[in-house]
Amino acid sequence: MTGPLVEIAPGTGGDWRAVCAYHDLLPGRGAAVLVDGHQIALFRDRGGAVYAVGNRDPFSGAHVISRGILGSRGTAPVVVSPMYKQAFDLRTGACLDEPAAPGGEPAALPVWRVRLTPAASACAGDVAPPNGGAHRPETARS
Amino acid sequence: MTDTRRRLVLAGHGMAGQRLLEAVTDRAPGAWRITVLAEEPRPAYDRVHLTSWFSGTTAEDLSLWPAGFAAEHDIDLRLDDPVTAVDRAARTVTTRSGHTVAYDALVLATGSRPFVPPVPGHDTPGCFVYRTIEDLEAIRDRAAHTGVGTVVGGGLLGLEAAGALREMGLHTHVVEFAPRLMAVQVDEGGGAALRRRIEELGVVVHTGVGGQAVGAGADGTVDSLTLSDGRTLATGMVVFSAGVRPRDELARSCGLPVGERGGIVVDTRCRTADPHIWAVGECAQAADGRVHGLVAPAYAMAEAAAEDITGGDGAFTGYEAATKLKLLGVDVASFGDAHGTGDGALEVLYSNTRAGVYKKLVVAPDGRLLGGVLVGDAAAYDLLRPLAAAGTPPATPPEQLVLPTPEGGAAGPVTLPDEAVVCSCHNVTKGAVRAAVSEGGCADVAAVKRCTRAGTGCGSCVRMLTTLVDDELAAGGAPVTKGLCEHFAHTRAELFEIVRVKNVTTFSRLIDEHGSGGEGCDVCKPVVGSILATLNPRLGNSVHILDGEQAALQDTNDHFLANLQRNGSYSVVPRVPGGEITPEGLITIGEIARDFGLYTKITGGQRIDLFGATVDQLPLIWRRLVDAGFESGHAYGKALRTVKSCVGQTWCRYGVQDSVALAIELELRYRGLRSPHKVKAAVSGCARECAEARSKDFGVIATSAGWNLYVGGNGGMTPRHADLLLTDADHATLLRTIDRFLMFYVRTADRLERTAPWIERMEGGLEHLRAVVVDDALGICDELDALMARHTETYEDEWRATLEDPERLRRFVSFANAPGTPDPTVRFLPERGQIRPAREHEAVAAR
Known part of the structure; x- marks a missing residue:
């Protein structure tokens, strides 16, 4: 099985880690991965871009963001939490519906950086995606 | 501080009385200290819809006494304590319990009493009247012990009572002294049409005869009714519904004038001869010299009295009687000069004996509409009655108003x-x-x-x-924004038609060709997923909702074929058709729950919900369930949920049909059908309605002659009783009609619109629905039938199919990079011998 791998790194800086094959991700759907005890939700949209955000839904405290439906609000790519249906901007992690979760914590998901690397050499350089967290495989292959 | 408010005493708390209270407190809030002295053991309730009590409407539903009304207006409501005497000189009333209450204004709203003809034996146990909830309770109790009931009186209320007896499964007679039914409201032709329709329902009608004697059996209760023509009917109960008489005895005993035929005489302001006493509703003889028995004039009188009491200037001068009802499923309406008694009155008549439809308009020579009678089809009533009241010639010729109109062409x-x-x-x-x-x-x-x-x-x-x-x-x-979301300017129904007509097989094609392009969203994706699920067999797609691109369209519940719970775990509901389950089935479910440590609860839909499964466990649990013969219950889907049933004729002493067998058949027929919202159903084996079928999207209630089909019911936040669509249907007709009803719903309802609001929104309402699914007015029934046939032919158990396909099983992992590792944040604590989700910061011992 060839094809690119998905690598992610914390938005605040840190090491890149390969988490799954790009082809493991279903277009328009998400999947969760476990990295050093952190749960991260990965999404691949219908155009092929990949996003990574924290899997914990701040409104319910449950780790379910990866199971939300992917969509767009205007120009923003969003995931809609399957629990209480708030939309989060996948580029910034910001909740577009409510500013804060019930306990007062900010309603935002941590954002992870994403890159795709050829499966053979999982150590290609960091190609900064143009729109923050997202990464398109076409640019990775170039 | 002394109370400076004036004192208003209301004698009687029926519909007119309650309306008076509302009107007075509305016009002069806080001005009156109000005492209500009521005879009945409960506050005012809706007597107009009394009969619906038999079909499940509760006394609470019927109540007209809003919670907090008494407190808000400081009203002293005393139940079970009617006024027994009025001292006009002292301006006080005395109650049955001996209390004396002073008044500045006294309103008599004591209503009327049913007239019971003085035939021998009229007070035998098993004889009833039909006015209060207590009367209905007694009738219901008696109905449980007899097979035949007789109603004396073929007027409006008598036919309502007959309908109730019939619904309870009794063989029903109606005895009417006049030569026709509803003699006051309808003419001879209308009475004949009504009689035909009612006799078709199995009710035996005897006109031109009266009851002569009630006979009693060895146990001292009713066993027969002898008629004036000498015949004797075997009957276990007699309900007297032969008119009402005004309750005017308080007025009589304190010297207030009453009419020749009863009724406290009042003027246009509803004042009696005593300036401190008013009378409203059925106990009063209004300024037009009549005693009115309908709610509309009673309300108008209450308004007029309230206006006068609060210093305003209201008047009730009379009321043009108009009635529209559905009696035993037959529309009956009359309004204005229904009998054409006015000078020069002309008739415009439409009569269709075959269809049991009779419509007569009474018109003046200049074309003004004076009144009319409608039987069998009263759809035009809403238009005709105001036209008659308006007193100007209608723009449409009268004959156009009674002729059947082509679909959608009604004025x-x-x-x-x-x-x-x-x-x-x-x-x-x-x-x-x-x-x-x-x-x-x-x-x-x-x-x-x-x-x-x-x-x-x-x-x-x-x-x-x-x-x-x-x-x-x-x-x-x-x-009027009716588009689904920012990606589609179409409604669900429009998208359904696009997919169907243009054979659009994928979401990508649909959004690219008919929508905005792009990603879609959480609104349009599941809608299209649902539409595709219905049309997949026809489109040649895989029927499995997790195949190909369809997987990306599903809500999380459909995506994991389970129900997401608050801590991120899922619940599992195997199908238990009709709620019938073997001991082995129960044991299997119990063993699985025990082995996986799941919380179990019985659902409202007569099945068992297993809570606390992680996504990794779902295929393991379902492997066990499928091996034991269980299949998906679709509790996770906008789809048919359950067809609940009572135990029915097989076991129940009262059942008249096998409700369990029918419920199982229906549940298996429609299982897996994806729809705009969830669909719930039930089958009751008799009119006692233990399965609560009238609260379901479709409900079936057994009758001795077949099945009654009700549609559009709802529980939940906006309860609605289902409407009667079919009466005494045979099995084939029943199935065919439900097929069409469901497919028509799937095809035309909005996103997340249950059948109840769908029918309420439908232009033409229930009648239109009936025209479409029963009479095929749109010519689409063949198509609806074919769609449902394809659904039943191509149904497969989603869980069995998922287990058979490794590709489909791949999604059931908590982590793509660590299959087999469950979500460590899903944790449980013990409670009442089972598990419950641990809250985020609760400490949990290792599971």
Whole structure:
């Protein structure tokens, strides 16, 4: 099985880690991965871009963001939490519906950086995606 | 501090009395210290809809006494303690319990009493009247012990009572002294049409005869009724419904004048001869010299009295009787000069004996509509009654108003003048409704109801109200946004037609060719997923909702074929068709729950919910369930959920049909059907309705002759009783009609619209639905039948199919990079011998 791998790194800086094959991700759907005890939700949209955000839904405290439906609000790519249906901007992690979760914590998901690397050499350089967290495989292959 | 308020005493707390309280407190809040002295053990309730008590409407549902009303207006309501004497000189009343209450204003609203003809044996146990909830309770109790019931009186209330007896499964007789049924309201032709329709339902009608003697059996209760022509009917109960008499005895005993035929004499302000005493409703003889027995004039009298009491200037001068009812499923309406007694009155007649439809209009020589009678089809009543009241010749020739119209061609309320009264219960004109929208800012029917009270009485005008409000909104240029979301400018129904007609097989193609392109969203994706699920067999797609691109369209519940719970775990519900389960089945479910440590609970749909499964466990649990013969219950889907049933004829002493067998058959027939919202159903084996079928999207209730089909019921946040669509249907007709009903719903309802609001929104309402699914008025029934046939042919158990395919199973992992590792944050604590989700910061011992 060839094809690119998905690598992610914390938005605040840190090491890149390969988490799954790009082809493991279903277009328009998400999947969760476990990295050093952190749960991260990965999404691949219908155009092929990949996003990574924290899997914990701040409104319910449950780790379910990866199971939300992917969509767009205007120009923003969003995931809609399957629990209480708030939309989060996948580029910034910001909740577009409510500013804060019930306990007062900010309603935002941590954002992870994403890159795709050829499966053979999982150590290609960091190609900064143009729109923050997202990464398109076409640019990775170039 | 002394109470400076004046003292208002209301004797009697029926519909008129309650209306008076509302009107007085509305016009002069806080001005009166109000005491209500009621005879019945409960506050005012809706007597107009009393019969619906038999079909499940509770006393609480019927109550007209809003919670908090007494507190808000400081009203002292004393139940079970009627006024027994009035001392006009002292201005006090005495109650049955011996209390004396002083008044500045006394309103008599004591209503009427049923007239029981003085035939020998009229007080034998098993004889009843039909006026209060207590009467109905007694009738129901007796009905459980007899197979035959007889109603004496073939008027409006008598036929209602007959309908109730029949619904309870009794063989029913109606005895009417006049030569026809409903002699007051309808003419000979109408009476004949009504009789035919009612006899078709199995009710035996005897006209031109009276009851002569009630016979009793060895146990001292009713066993027969001898008629005036000498025949004797075997019957286990007799319900007297032969008219009412005004309760005017208080007035008589304190010297107030009463009419020749009873009724406290009042003037146009509803004042009696004593300036401190008013009388309203059925106990009073109004200024027009008549005693009115309907709710609309009673309300109008209450308003007039309240106006006078609070210093205003109201008047009740008389009321043009008009009635529209559904008796035993037959529409009956009469209004205005129904018998054509006026000078020069002419008739326009339409009669269709085959269909049991009779319509007569009475018109003046200049074309003014004076009145009419409608039997079998009263759809035109909402339009005709205001036209008759308006007193101007209608724009449409009278014959057009009674001839059957082609689908959708009926004249609408647009032809009504502004002064036409559309809600006769609350006397609201078309102009007032329009003003509530255009000037009052009401944006929907609910707001107009709150603002004008139109449609809150008998409810018969709600459909016309809806049309009026929509027309007015459209005329005002209110933006009508009906698109699904930012990606599609179409409704669900429109998208369904696009997919069907153009054979669009994927979401990608649909959004690219008919939508905005791009990603879609959480609104349009599941909608298209649902539409594809219905049409997949026809489109040649895989019927499995997790195949190909369809997987990305599903809500999380459908995506994991389980129900997401608050901590991120899922619940599992195997199908238990009709709620029938073997001991082995119960044991298997119990063992699985025990082995996986799941919390178990019995659901309202007569099955078992297993909570606390992680996504990794779902295939393991389902492997065990499928091996034991269980299949998906679709609790996770916008789909048919359950067909609940009572135990039925096989076991139950009262059952008249095998409700369990039918429920199982229906559940298996429609299992897996994806729809705009969830669909719930039930089958009851007799009219006692233990399966609560009338609260379901479709409900079936057994009769001795077949099945009654009800549609559009709902529990939940906006409860609604289902409407009767079929009466005494045979098995094949029943299935065919439900097939069409469901497919028509799937095809035309909005996203997340249950059948109840769908029917309420439907232009033409239940009658239109009936025209489409019973009479095939749109010519689409073949198509609906074919769609349902394909559904049943191609049904497969989603869980079995998922387990058979490794590709489909791949998604059931908590982590793509660590299959087999469960979500460590899903944790449980013990509670009442089972598990419950641990909250985020609760400490948990290792599971």
